[in-house]
């Protein structure tokens with residue numbers, strides 16, 4: 001459920017007309033709903049009650065400071081995957097003991113920064129990474145709390161680019177080697193092994209792969225405890241999918257996911273962490289764009305928008321579907337016709353949808369891409385020297401620009417001319 005609904009024939013974000021925001025900030029832009037973000041966070045948080053738990057927002061899905069603050073004030077932790085994200089979490093006021101550091105290639109600088117600023121735990125993914133963190137912690141005279149990310153070798157049945165839990169993927173330690181690697185970690189100075197971490201992929205629309213993975217984690221917990229490790233925290237990763245279309249089968253609810261967690265690992269006496277990204281931020285955002293031209297091609301019509309692949313890359317990168325709806329609600333029974341919806345970038349990959357049924361639209365009309373709050377703005381670029389588009393946050397009847405559009409001068413000023421030119 002989200003808070004982008006038609007009222008009196010026009011699309012609203014909570015209590016603000018999307019057309020009003022467009023008039024104020026120009027198109028294209030991202031628009032997020034506070035109520036939707038809060039609702040999704042609370043669904044996860046309550047789904048894990050009464051287990052001791054922390055919901056860590058996977059901020060790679062949307063790392064704007066205002067989004068982080070909105071969630072942090074509800075008690076969210078953060079799952080970070082880079083030194084930059086760690087800095088963003090701290091800047092948004094998230095205490096170090098609510099920040100979990102994930103990622104397959106943490107650098108020495110990132111480790112040192114997190115140990116200095118405070119960290120809940122590092123989720124380590126390889127033996128060389130264990131050795132480096134051990135050496136750094138020892139040199140700083142501190143002890144780093146760690147889990148090891150195990151790769152449970154389950155098929156997440158999602159898009160290949162976002163599946164991470166098969167043995168062929170680059171992530172984690174093969175579960176068959178876990179005992180050996182845990183024994184090595186426990187023997188390294190400067191590390192305190194506190195738990196197990198697993199994350200099998202993104203946009204999972206079925207609970208079965210989670211169940212397989214979590215049952216393996218439960219078995220491993222028993223094995224590692226018998227080996228003498230004090231396993232007291234389980235980080236179960238993120239990955240629950242969202243409905244990108246209204247017509248397809250609905251993904252599982254956070255409450256069903258919570259029940260599954262309780263059923264599989266709930267009686268182990270561990271504190272549980274989860275790292276949802278997409279399910280918190282995805283349907284909490286839309287991208288609004290204006291039609292530049294309607295172009296009638298040979299046997300095919302094109303809607304050319306002012307938004308492009310550099311603003312929202314998911315369709316060209318993951319073949320992702322986004323519902324695209326007119327901001328002015330079409331009259332009931334309005335005729336629909338198939339069109340290709342494209343951006344102005346000079347690549348054929350700059351196509352949002354092919355032969356999508358749309359009501360008649362004209363130059364200047366606004367459309368909204370639904371489910372664009374996750375992996376949208378964060379993956380955008382300035383390809384074709386198109387400025388990063390603004391982000392707007394709505395809260396009830398108020399809205400604020402939470403990242404503004406740079407001017408061309410600001411963009412150009414980031415380049416430096418060497419002295420010989």
Ligand SMILES: *Cc1c(COP(=O)(O)O)cnc(C)c1O
Pocket residue numbers: 058060061079102103199201202203237238239240275276277278279374
């Ligand atoms: C990407 C990622 C997540 C979040 O995935 P979603 O599909 O957005 O929920 C969580 N944990 C890790 C380690 C990730 O890499």
